[in-house]
Amino acid sequence: MMLDKPSLTLKRRLNAAPAKVYAAWTEPERLMGWWGPREDDEPVLAETDVRPGGRFRLVFRAADGEEFDVRGVYREVVPAERLVFSWAWRSTPERESLVTLTMRPDGDGTMLTLHHEQFFDEAARDSHRMGWMAALDRLERQFS
Secondary structure (H helix, E strand, C coil): CCCCCCCEEEEEEECCCHHHHHHHHHCHHHHCCCCCCCCCCEEEEEEECCCCCCEEEEEEECCCCCEEEEEEEEEEEECCCEEEEEEEECCCCCCCEEEEEEEEEECCEEEEEEEEECCCCHHHHHHHHHHHHHHHHHHHHHCC
């Protein structure tokens, strides 16, 4: 019997329509404005080819100068509603996981649900939880 791999789900209400939230996740110039797991991270590169089978790559530089590089492939693309993509750090390409973003209208804003699954272990899940929470804080400020 296979054991379930760790996963996490985060929800965040954003003060923007689903189309704007979707754009923040898919347009490189918008990603550069918010993406990164810590407040002092500096986005370096954002490349997206938003279509099923298309690839993305995000690079950011930490305060100590170390660069982090994550990439993946879009599995499902429903504009302003849903994005599903693989997720793997360049340093550990064999540890591929899966991210599903769901955007639902919520009054004049959007309820964003981020579900990240198939983590290698609990430690990977826990570090991603911290990173995603900080990144979502930064995203939320884009719309405040």
